Amino acid sequence: MATSTPCAGWSAFCGRVAELDAGAQPAGVPVDARPGRLAAIRDDLARHDLDALLVTALPNIRYLTGFSGTSALLVVTAKECVLLTDFRYATQVDEEVGSAASVRIEATSLWGGLWPALGAMAGVERIGFESAHVVHRDFARLLEQGSRWHWRPIVDLVERRREVKDAGEITCIERAVAMAETALASALAQFRPGLTETAAAGVLERALRDAGSEAFPFPTIVASGPRSALPHARAAGRGLERGDFVLVDFGAVSDGYCSDITRTVVLGRASAEQRDVYDIVREANARASGAVRVGMQGMAADAVAREYIAARGFGEAFGHSLGHGIGLEVHEGPRLARTIETPLAAGMVVTIEPGIYRPGWGGVRIEDDVLITESGRRVLTRFSRDLLELA
Ligand code: ZN
Numbered sequence: 371m372a373t374s375t376p377c378a379g380w381s382a383f384c385g386r387v388a389e390l391d392a393g394a395q396p397a398g399v400p401v402d403a404r405p406g407r408l409a410a411i412r413d414d415l416a417r418h419d420l421d422a423l424l425v426t427a428l429p430n431i432r433y434l435t436g437f438s439g440t441s442a443l444l445v446v447t448a449k450e451c452v453l454l455t456d457f458r459y460a461t462q463v464d465e466e467v468g469s470a471a472s473v474r475i476e477a478t479s480l481w482g483g484l485w486p487a488l489g490a491m492a493g494v495e496r497i498g499f500e501s502a503h504v505v506h507r508d509f510a511r512l513l514e515q516g517s518r519w520h521w522r523p524i525v526d527l528v529e530r531r532r533e534v535k536d537a538g539e540i541t542c543i544e545r546a547v548a549m550a551e552t553a554l555a556s557a558l559a560q561f562r563p564g565l566t567e568t569a570a571a572g573v574l575e576r577a578l579r580d581a582g583s584e585a586f587p588f589p590t591i592v593a594s595g596p597r598s599a600l601p602h603a604r605a606a607g608r609g610l611e612r613g614d615f616v617l618v619d620f621g622a623v624s625d626g627y628c629s630d631i632t633r634t635v636v637l638g639r640a641s642a643e644q645r646d647v648y649d650i651v652r653e654a655n656a657r658a659s660g661a662v663r664v665g666m667q668g669m670a671a672d673a674v675a676r677e678y679i680a681a682r683g684f685g686e687a688f689g690h691s692l693g694h695g696i697g698l699e700v701h702e703g704p705r706l707a708r709t710i711e712t713p714l715a716a717g718m719v720v721t722i723e724p725g726i727y728r729p730g731w732g733g734v735r736i737e738d739d740v741l742i743t744e745s746g747r748r749v750l751t752r753f754s755r756d757l758l759e760l761a
């Protein structure tokens with residue numbers, strides 16, 4: 371689980387932040403990003419004419435309080451921030467949250483503890499709830515036991531705030547990228563004909579752990595030969611064969627923050643046709659990575675890669691969107707897709723992942739993680755984009 375960081379708990383928000391913000395903070399003292407995040411959410415509450423927000427999505431709770439457990443409810447009002455969790459996390463919540471929230475350890479049920487917690491908050495009537503994260507059973511609780519309050523569905527309030535990363539978050543993502551790249555180099559050296567995709571994924575996941583990754587953002591994809599044409603393939607029992615495209619899509623996690631990388635290699639010598647298709651995807655990736663900038667709409671970024679691939683005759687073979695934000699979740703805002711008008715902002719970290727998939731033949735995807743900066747962008751992924759032919 372451990373990474374090389376000396377920080378614990380809400381450490382996602384410390385580390386190099388202190389160096390980057392040395393003027394405001396004595397060197398070596400981590401900057402706590404949570405008060406600023408809570409203040410932003412309180413601004414949102416005022417704009418939505420709400421007295422409180424009930425936060426149920428765990429990544430949002432982690433973002434606001436630092437708590438990384440798997441059982442929690444959070445209530446944010448103009449003055450209070452109350453976190454409910456259970457006995458299993460009593461020690462952890464103390465270490466991670468500290469004074470960022472008032473903590474209530476509930477003996478039986480979090481929802482059962484919510485009503486008295488809300489009842490103790492003066493002046494709270496209109497409460498927003500995260501409609502994308504409340505299942506119907508819990509919505510029924512709001513209507514029944516919580517009937518003395520007015521509940522309003524809210525979408526993506528905290529998620530919008532999470533789209534722009536601060537320096538501490540970017541450091542975590544950079545670490546996750548570095549771990550993934552170290553692991554990939556080690557794993558590719560072990561890919562051989564006959565190794566099954568699941569075994570190859572295992573080799574890569576072992577290397578990710580060795581590199582310090584605390585988890586896997588999603589099950590590692592290794593798709594070979596014709597199976598590389600499945601954009602979201604599951605590693606299966608197929609043995610790697612000479613001449614295969616081998617598509618590897620995976621990531622690492624550092625202090626809760628994800629990387630998400632794809633490389634496609636050939637086992638043995640690439641054919642001319644493989645090289646042609648690969649070069650088109652690589653050029654589409656390079657064009658989009660070189661184009662993204664502050665103010666560019668998601669749809670415009672998507673179009674850069676899509677129009678190039680279409681002009682080369684493979685428009686029908688690129689059926690998914692260009693990319694997505696990464697952070698505490700491997701898929702988060704902003705999206706880079708055909709219908710997305712949201713403009714990019716400095717501090718966003720997005721994937722650029724064009725692909726070409728030809729059923730029965732194979733596919734290529736090249737995915738990089740890119741930070742949008744005030745002056746342009748910084749491609750965080752450094753792993754070679756040349757077509758690697760594994761011996
Ligand atoms: Zn990916």
Ligand code: ZN
Nearest residue numbers: 630721723737
């Ligand atoms: Zn991705």
